[in-house]
Amino acid sequence: MTALLQLTLSGILVGCVFGLIAMGFVITYRSAHVFNMAYGQFAMVGAYMAWTFLGSPDSPRFPLWLGIILTVLFAIAFGLFVERVFFRRMIGRPLFVPFMLTLGLLAVINSVVLLVWGPAPLALAQTFPKGPVGVGEITLPQEYLWSFAVAMAALIAFVIFFRNTKLGLAIRAAYDNQVAARCLGVSARLNSQIAWIISSLLATIGGILIASVQGVSPLLGELAMSVLAVTMLGGLDSLVGCIAGGLVLAIGGNLASYYLNPHIQGISEVFGVLLILMVLLIRPAGLFGSKSIDRV
Amino acid sequence: MRARGKIKRDYGRELAVIRTRTHWFILAGFLILLGILPGILTWTDNNSWLTWLNFTFITIIAVLGLNITTGMAGQVSLGHAAFIMVGGYTLGILTTKMDWPFWLALPAGGIITAAIGLVVGAPSVRLRGFYLAIATLAFLFFAQFLIKHLDITNGIHGLIGIPAPSIGDFRIDTDLKWYYLILLLTIGGVISSVNLTRSRLGRAFSAVRDNDITAPSMGINVYLTKVTAFFIGSLYAGVAGGLGASYLSVIRVDQFTVFESIWYLGMVIIGGAGSTAGTVMGVLFLRLISQFLHVVSMGSWVPSLGASFWSSITYAIYGAAIIAFVSFQPYGLIAIWRKWQAQYKRWPFG
Amino acid sequence: MAPAETGNKNGTIVAGTDLSLSFGGIKALLNVDFQVKRGEIVSIIGPNGAGKTCLVNCITGYYRPQKGSITYDGHNITGLPSYRIARLGISRTFQNPSLYPHMTAFDNLMLARYMHTKTTLPEALLFFGRSRHEEIESRRFVEGIIGFAKIQDLRNRTVATMSYGQRKLVEITRALAMEPRVIFLDEPMSGLDEVMKELVAELVISVRNQGVTVVLVEHDMQVVMGLSNSVIVLDFGQKIAEGSPDDVCRNSQVTAAYVGGITLGKTCQPAA
Numbered sequence: 001m002t003a004l005l006q007l008t009l010s011g012i013l014v015g016c017v018f019g020l021i022a023m024g025f026v027i028t029y030r031s032a033h034v035f036n037m038a039y040g041q042f043a044m045v046g047a048y049m050a051w052t053f054l055g056s057p058d059s060p061r062f063p064l065w066l067g068i069i070l071t072v073l074f075a076i077a078f079g080l081f082v083e084r085v086f087f088r089r090m091i092g093r094p095l096f097v098p099f100m101l102t103l104g105l106l107a108v109i110n111s112v113v114l115l116v117w118g119p120a121p122l123a124l125a126q127t128f129p130k131g132p133v134g135v136g137e138i139t140l141p142q143e144y145l146w147s148f149a150v151a152m153a154a155l156i157a158f159v160i161f162f163r164n165t166k167l168g169l170a171i172r173a174a175y176d177n178q179v180a181a182r183c184l185g186v187s188a189r190l191n192s193q194i195a196w197i198i199s200s201l202l203a204t205i206g207g208i209l210i211a212s213v214q215g216v217s218p219l220l221g222e223l224a225m226s227v228l229a230v231t232m233l234g235g236l237d238s239l240v241g242c243i244a245g246g247l248v249l250a251i252g253g254n255l256a257s258y259y260l261n262p263h264i265q266g267i268s269e270v271f272g273v274l275l276i277l278m279v280l281l282i283r284p285a286g287l288f289g290s291k292s293i294d295r296v
Numbered sequence: 297m298r299a300r301g302k303i304k305r306d307y308g309r310e311l312a313v314i315r316t317r318t319h320w321f322i323l324a325g326f327l328i329l330l331g332i333l334p335g336i337l338t339w340t341d342n343n344s345w346l347t348w349l350n351f352t353f354i355t356i357i358a359v360l361g362l363n364i365t366t367g368m369a370g371q372v373s374l375g376h377a378a379f380i381m382v383g384g385y386t387l388g389i390l391t392t393k394m395d396w397p398f399w400l401a402l403p404a405g406g407i408i409t410a411a412i413g414l415v416v417g418a419p420s421v422r423l424r425g426f427y428l429a430i431a432t433l434a435f436l437f438f439a440q441f442l443i444k445h446l447d448i449t450n451g452i453h454g455l456i457g458i459p460a461p462s463i464g465d466f467r468i469d470t471d472l473k474w475y476y477l478i479l480l481l482t483i484g485g486v487i488s489s490v491n492l493t494r495s496r497l498g499r500a501f502s503a504v505r506d507n508d509i510t511a512p513s514m515g516i517n518v519y520l521t522k523v524t525a526f527f528i529g530s531l532y533a534g535v536a537g538g539l540g541a542s543y544l545s546v547i548r549v550d551q552f553t554v555f556e557s558i559w560y561l562g563m564v565i566i567g568g569a570g571s572t573a574g575t576v577m578g579v580l581f582l583r584l585i586s587q588f589l590h591v592v593s594m595g596s597w598v599p600s601l602g603a604s605f606w607s608s609i610t611y612a613i614y615g616a617a618i619i620a621f622v623s624f625q626p627y628g629l630i631a632i633w634r635k636w637q638a639q640y641k642r643w644p645f646g
Numbered sequence: 647m648a649p650a651e652t653g654n655k656n657g658t659i660v661a662g663t664d665l666s667l668s669f670g671g672i673k674a675l676l677n678v679d680f681q682v683k684r685g686e687i688v689s690i691i692g693p694n695g696a697g698k699t700c701l702v703n704c705i706t707g708y709y710r711p712q713k714g715s716i717t718y719d720g721h722n723i724t725g726l727p728s729y730r731i732a733r734l735g736i737s738r739t740f741q742n743p744s745l746y747p748h749m750t751a752f753d754n755l756m757l758a759r760y761m762h763t764k765t766t767l768p769e770a771l772l773f774f775g776r777s778r779h780e781e782i783e784s785r786r787f788v789e790g791i792i793g794f795a796k797i798q799d800l801r802n803r804t805v806a807t808m809s810y811g812q813r814k815l816v817e818i819t820r821a822l823a824m825e826p827r828v829i830f831l832d833e834p835m836s837g838l839d840e841v842m843k844e845l846v847a848e849l850v851i852s853v854r855n856q857g858v859t860v861v862l863v864e865h866d867m868q869v870v871m872g873l874s875n876s877v878i879v880l881d882f883g884q885k886i887a888e889g890s891p892d893d894v895c896r897n898s899q900v901t902a903a904y905v906g907g908i909t910l911g912k913t914c915q916p917a918a
Contacts, residue, residue: 035426035429086619086623089623090623093626095425095426096372096425097622097626098622099372099426099429100561100562100565100618100622101618101619101622101623103558103561103562103615103618104558104562104614104615104616104617104618104619104622105615105619106558106615107555107558107611107612107614107615107618108611108612108615108616108619110611110615111608111609111611111612111615112608112612114604114608115605115608115609115612119604225437228430228433232427232430236426265445266441266444266445269441270437270438270441273434273437273438273441274434274438276430276431276434277431277434277435277438280419280423280427280430280431280434281419306782307781307782307785307786308778308782310785311778311781311782311785488771488772491770491771491772491773491777492770492771494773494781495765495769495770495773495777495781496759496760496763496765496770496780496781496784497765497767497770498770499753499756499757499760500757500760502746502749503746503757503760506746506747506748507744507746509744510740510744511729512707512708512727512728512729512732513706513728513732513737513738513740513744513821514729514732514737514757514758514760514761514820514824515729515732515733515760515761515824516729516757516760516761517727517729518729524767527767528767528771
């Protein structure tokens, strides 16, 4: 019983982080119509830059606040760069074309990171206080709680941006109809830039949060698979779905690795994959996605 | 001098791929060239080019399959590496564990892979675009997981000692003999693929790819067409996988990564989606890059940088090539070729 | 171009009884009954959103009516998949021309021969025997139909380079190339100038003269009154009138549905 509770609780904490990361994926899909397969690599780059600015536990470089600011600035620059160089010319192209481009980008970023930083995992300088905290018999790593808090804060900022600002409204309008939004004076270019910046920021935040627990390594790129699982679960058009999907993935993954792994070896590593297959077979629009009617 | 315009006197003539005497000469010359190519390549007593050629042809067979699934019928598949893997493992298991002869195991591998392709393609009726791509990607991971954890596949150790094919006492054991076997199968694959494009099925494929809402109004069973595309695509993949496994005589699960799937898609795009000739060009393009880098890395004037450095460089260049093509030449090499051709035909008026 | 004539010459070829379809709370069709007689030109008219296209989509299998049944030539075809319905001999065009823009007109027409060919996968891969033979037959047929529709000038043009009206012509020709017994034209005249309208109208009449039943979904009252043998009027998903063009014109409910009753009066001159 304690195990179940513990697994669920830590699943909730991790799941919200997943949900946050997945939002960055959804936003470029919704506003720029790019299904970004290189999203995991975005997170990876963010984490490596954080490592560059913060240093490792043995040889820290900048103080935490400065390092974070520099990383955030980098993330913004990276988002702008990617938008300008690769995706601006993709506006209005068939969806398959930018999809293919992101696959190429995935390969390029992956190789560049391997060339620059090598394949070995690097430890990130301490960002959150470590050590377990416990209530009763349940103990959780402290950094989980901190990541959760950061994710929640980012999430709230995100929601406020979309609900309560003019720019947020403009972006939401462009979600539904690019051409109409442009006619109303919403700049497609600005929209696309903002979407990529937010996407890059969320990827970077997610990358750092995960790296602060498991270190910086090229394996962070595999985050993409979890993100895909989350978005498939939540549906590609729903931000609430992202959080729910994250929770399902993380809690389910925790439970699967605890209860099933002893019986079926390695099941936890393909849990996300199985989840994707199941969702796509049973309810292709996701748990929260809306099914649109084909008009002829 | 004959007029440039070619007059077609019957419908059969219009259908023909090879229309003029010039075409016949070019084709014959090309076939002769392919026949003596090993002699030219091994002039310098260097077998690495022949090995390269064999792998390139095997890749052509595999990618022709993906071109049918994705290029012609528009069903984006990131699971093509998995189909090749299944084909390879099927042949490996049949030959090493059940003592089937190669000549039976190869078609069996193709058919079994194609059957699995049917199963994977089955959800394509409900899954559009990216959802299907993700489903096929998930299938790749799931297939890797199964092969890693099953006993019959020897887990992560893979299968070794897959026998080379033989006819009576004649064993296909050298690169040169392999070359002619692979060449024969590749030519067969190319011809079938061309035939498919000009048949009713090929047209149904493009109808489904371009607009699967209107296709049924012409009596096209969209579902059956999509699944057929997966069937043929994985048939090619299965044969290619079997050939590769037998040629290498070993097969391991880590040969078949997501990146392989990406490169195959990249080859289709770089060549020109939907075109058989384009696909061949696309495969040659990326394979030549890799061989070029390989030759450079072997050069005595290059500092030794390690294999992982060169593989990273290769991946980066492949990725960059894909990005460059989708950004600037989305219709691929075949479009460039057709432009030249049109200019040549119009000359000196164009 | 000789569709098989079966059964009684003037019988009903397509009929619907009690058709209902709703999307969420919106009733797209409500208890609609209709009959289309063999060899006639029947028009379905009604204001925007009246459910005209919806009705066509139901008949051609794109939507599945929630209630009611559709018969074609005495067989119940309710809920059959659209490709099966097409193979039975019902072809259709779409509101927005849905040709394949990257193909030439010729290739688009060849697609319509899909259901009349039987080449199997192995034959297609080998391109031998039936595959080749059927291919040649299809080509011969398509050349014929191009002549019939008088679109020789468009034969080798890529659809993407054609004007809207030309696309409409090619799309109707494509529907014809399927050798249908009933053909549904969804707003064939909308967005065309007078010259193109004339061409399309001519084509529609020569199609009918070949013995093919034509169902028009149309806004243009002049066209409807001039061409059709009978008219079905829909409003808010319900059938409000049915009959000869003259009867329908005199119907006050119809005039009310088309708010500009005056316009209707003007176009309701005796059919030319």
